[in-house]
Amino acid sequence: MRDTGAEDEPTRRDWLKYGGAIIGGGLLAGCVGNSESSATATPESEPSDTASPTDSAATTAEADEYQVCMKPNGCHSFDSVPEEFAVYHQGPVDIVIALGQLDGLVASAFPSTFPTQYYDQIPGVSVEMDGVTALSEDGTPDKELFYELDVDAHLIGHHPAMEYFELDESDLAELEENVAPFHGSWMRRPDYTDGHPYYGLYEGLDKYADVFQTQERGDAFRTMHDELVAEITAELPPVEERPTVAYLNTNYWGDGKTVYVRDPSAPGYQTKPLRDLEIPSHDPFAGQYPDDSNFIQGDYELLLDVDPDAIVYHAGMNVLRDSEKDFEDDILGPLRDHPVASEVTAVANGRVYPYHEFEQGPVMNLFNTELLAKALYPERFGEPTGMEAPPESARLFDRERVAAVIDGDV
Known part of the structure; x- marks a missing residue:
């Protein structure tokens, strides 16, 4: 100091x-x-x-x-x-x-x-x-x-x-x-x-x-975000052809069998990439969230009844970075081993993806938005790479431009 x-x-x-x-x-x-x-x-x-x-x-x-x-x-x-x-x-x-x-x-x-x-x-x-x-x-x-x-x-x-x-x-x-x-x-x-x-x-x-x-830096990040979202959404298929996506966490409160389905349309920067990529329009739980809450608590039977094509896992990037946890063993393993959860289409097809940090500002937002697009539409944007950098040809935003704005070159 x-x-x-x-x-x-x-x-x-x-x-x-x-x-x-x-x-x-x-x-x-x-x-x-x-x-x-x-x-x-x-x-x-x-x-x-x-x-x-x-x-x-x-x-x-x-x-x-x-x-x-x-x-x-x-x-x-x-x-x-x-x-x-x-x-x-x-x-x-x-x-x-x-x-x-x-x-x-x-x-x-x-x-x-x-x-x-x-x-x-x-x-x-x-x-x-x-x-x-x-x-x-x-x-x-x-x-x-x-x-x-x-x-x-x-x-x-x-x-x-x-x-x-x-x-x-x-x-x-x-x-x-x-x-x-x-x-x-x-x-x-x-x-x-x-x-x-x-x-x-x-x-x-x-x-x-x-x-x-530093308003110019703030404006520059807003521009980068808007351009990224516009470029991604321009490539998305019609809503009826998109995978149904559930935003949830399981194995989170200790019993390994409770499902917490979060509302992707809820405000706040935690869900911003989900809203930007229009996930609420193909959320299989849409219309079921209580008026006084942004999540549904249930069990694996609830998940199987709705049967999403893909699951994005709340705060999954934190799990990827945790040296004491393993996404495959600690998150996917219990789902695959459970007689009901294993029948859910997203689980059976290996479409359970880690998504976002607990927190995100404009830099992490760009990365989390890119990651979400790759997870849900790999045929259009390339395979997701988790915390690893994707090949330069598969990057959806310019890392050097981000560096320039941080340095004040706007």
């Missing part, structure tokens, strides 16, 4: 102090009011990736000061780009890497298990987490740790901070007054939000780009 001498302290404390005063005095009432008025609304679909005028970075009377608003916790003022910051989930870590800000990452939840293998496939980009403080690898962090880190911004929303750090709003107010704001939002999926609004991946990327004043 850099030396934070007395000369640094007034600057950071001042923008916290005056940022709070501006919000309290009502000068940002439109932005803050927007956050508060929708804080209890439960979204029915993922927000569009177009930010509203009151929800974007706004320039203040000070030429070098700016505010960024992010639901559900309102607006924060910055008099300079944060040099050091803490992040929790892997998705936002991927976001700050995409925006070229890795050098400022001081702490994250589980840095030792961050999936650096994706970045190994990007020429000239090296992601090392050795110097990043682990917030949760050794249990719940003490509040004092945040004083010790002394970052310029906690890119973590209030709700995740309370959920994972056992802090309450008074603790967060104290840390925001004495250290730095908690500025972020839970974007993975609707679970655990208590009805809070949330952002789609690229809308959230815009918010973080506003914090770091």
Whole structure:
């Protein structure tokens, strides 16, 4: 961590102090009011990736000061780009890497298990987490740790901070007054939000780009994503000719026989590649998900009754990277050995695929989208290669272009 001498302290404390005063005095009432008025609304679909005028970075009377608003916790003022910051989930870590800000990452939840293998496939980009403080690898962090880190911004929303750090709003107010704001939002999926609004991946990327004043990088990743999805979907067969695809996990809660079928149309960046490749249009469980949940709990008989052509396995990429687990033995083995599960078409034909990390930002999103297209349509896009790089001729997006954007060459 850099030396934070007395000369640094007034600057950071001042923008916290005056940022709070501006919000309290009502000068940002439109932005803050927007956050508060929708804080209890439960979204029915993922927000569009177009930010509203009151929800974007706004320039203040000070030429070098700016505010960024992010639901559900309102607006924060910055008099300079944060040099050091803490992040929790892997998705936002991927976001700050995409925006070229890795050098400022001081702490994250589980840095030792961050999936650096994706970045190994990007020429000239090296992601090392050795110097990043682990917030949760050794249990719940003490509040004092945040004083010790002394970052310029906690890119973590209030709700995740309370959920994972056992802090309450008074603790967060104290840390925001004495250290730095908690500025972020839970974007993975609707679970655990208590009805809070949330952002789609690229809308959230815009918010973080506003914090770091790297909007061109954010725009470039959005363009790469849109081009990739357009090129893939242009090659897909008619819906009636596509394989039926179930999105589920099994062997996950200990008994090895319980099936959790997840709704691929649920909002959040966890399911974004599924929605982008139009999986909900050929989901054999469509219409069966409860109104108050995005998954169905059942057994192998349920799976056989629906009999999907293919299965994409929730967080399967985490299993591939786990040195203590094996996808073939721990996931596929129990399915093949079970008298009912083995009769499911996807299992019998070997069409059970690992899919996605628990988290994804714009870089991992490109890889996960490519992987999903290859798994479901290998005759069009080539065989999936898991964590291994596909041959250059079989790559669906340009790794060198990704490297250039991360480096700021947009």
